[in-house]
Structure formats: C-alpha cells, structure tokens
Amino acid sequence: MVYWDIFIAFFRAGMLGYGGGLSAIPLMHREVVENYKWMNDEDFSDILALANTLPGPINTKMSGYIGWRVAGFWGMMCAVIATVIPTVILMIILLTVLHAYNDKPWVQGMSRAVVPIAGVMLGALTWDFIKKSKNSMxxxxxxxxxxxxxxxxxxxxxxxxxxxxxxxxxxxxxxxxxxxxxxxxx
Known part of the structure; x- marks a missing residue:
C-alpha cells in the first residue's frame, strides 16, 4: 500500500505541476508534508536546498530521495517513475496540441497564463518558508x-x-x- 501511496503522491504532483520542476515543488510539498505526513516542513526544506545544489532535474532528485526515505529502493523507483511518467505523457500530448494549434489565440493565451500561475505557486511556497524560518531564526x-x-x-x-x-x-x-x-x- 505504501508503494501505491508514493506513486499516487508523486504522480499527482507531476501531473499538475505544469510549468517545470519548480512549479511542482509546492504540489510535492502538499503531498509529502500535508497529505501523507512523511516528513515535516524542515525536512522538506532541507531536501529542497540539497536538491538545488545537485545537478539534474529537481523533481527526480527530490522524489527519488523522498521515495527512498519512505520505502527504500522500491519506494525510490515508484517515486521516480511516478514523477517522470506524467512529464513524458504531457509533453507528447501538449506539444502535439500546441504545435497543431499554435496560431490560435486560446493556445497563445494558455501559454502566457502558465508563467504567472507558476510564479504565484512558487511565491506562496517561498512565503510559507519565510514564515517558518522566522520561528527558527x-x-x-x-x-x-x-x-x-x-x-x-x-x-x-x-x-x-x-x-x-x-x-x-x-x-x-x-x-x-x-x-x-x-x-x-x-
């Protein structure tokens, strides 16, 4: 059951994290810290800080470590696969649609709307970390x-x-x- 929970948590974050790895971090935070309570805010922010220092996509680094921490090797595999699959599926579907309809105003509007939405999500997560750092620092x-x-x-x-x-x-x-x-x- 824990493998299924890991898969669903990271699949949801991957599916809804449109805009890149950084936009999925608040969703990953919600799943890992709030929904499943696999770790607290401090642990999550430590993992986020460390993942930022290492090369490669941040989502796969974070999901791999969190999956490992929760359920070992197979937990890591479930988390990484669940993180990568939505990206591959969405890239194929969305890029096909965007390419086919790139001259339509609704596609151009959708493309422009993603940036501020991802910015708001990252801003909300940042503000949450700032408020929490007030307590420790x-x-x-x-x-x-x-x-x-x-x-x-x-x-x-x-x-x-x-x-x-x-x-x-x-x-x-x-x-x-x-x-x-x-x-x-x-």
Whole structure:
C-alpha cells in the first residue's frame, strides 16, 4: 500500500505541476508534508536546498530521495517513475496540441497564463518558508539572509547553488561553534 501511496503522491504532483520542476515543488510539498505526513516542513526544506545544489532535474532528485526515505529502493523507483511518467505523457500530448494549434489565440493565451500561475505557486511556497524560518531564526536573521541572498543572486549574478552551499557551510560552522561553547561551558 505504501508503494501505491508514493506513486499516487508523486504522480499527482507531476501531473499538475505544469510549468517545470519548480512549479511542482509546492504540489510535492502538499503531498509529502500535508497529505501523507512523511516528513515535516524542515525536512522538506532541507531536501529542497540539497536538491538545488545537485545537478539534474529537481523533481527526480527530490522524489527519488523522498521515495527512498519512505520505502527504500522500491519506494525510490515508484517515486521516480511516478514523477517522470506524467512529464513524458504531457509533453507528447501538449506539444502535439500546441504545435497543431499554435496560431490560435486560446493556445497563445494558455501559454502566457502558465508563467504567472507558476510564479504565484512558487511565491506562496517561498512565503510559507519565510514564515517558518522566522520561528527558527527570528525575523531579523531571516530578513538579513533574504536580502543578502537576493543581492548575491540578482545583482551579483551568483548561481543559487553556490549560495546554498555557502549557507550550508556557514550553518555547519555555526553549529560547530555552538557545540564548542557548550563543551567549554560544561
């Protein structure tokens, strides 16, 4: 039964995540964290951060790891297959339709409408992560990291993966310093 749940969760996210891997992440979050409760928000955001640093499609990386974590090798296989199948099916169907009717206004409108919808979905997920980081870091630290991240990525043009690795290293050293202080205080 768990394999079926894994398949359905990632199939739904893949089927409804029109617009690319990033647009399916909020759907994957809903399935993994809210519907099936396989992990909490913090675990999901850790997986998202790590998946962003690795090469390849983010959906398959995340679904593969989550499937592995929930049900081992066969859970990983179910999750990856469920993630890939909708993309293949939809690519064949939608591109055939778009190609056949690309001069029609409704097709052009549909194509233009996808971008803001995906943006709203990503914005909602981002805002949810910002609110949750307030609880763990506080508003001031969250805003500082947010502003610095925007400056580094948008103004300086640094790749997000480099920023994420830098933040992970900083967090690792920060925790190590806290452990060292605790040991000295003991």
């Amino acid at each position: 506080g508003w001031i630290s969250t805003i500082i990291v947010l502003v610095i991240s925007i400056i580094i990525m948008q103004i300086l043009g640094l790749h997000p993966a480099i920023l994420i690795v830098g933040l992970l290293v900083a967090a690792l050293f920060s925790r190590q310093k806290q452990k060292d202080k605790q040991v000295k205080a003991s």
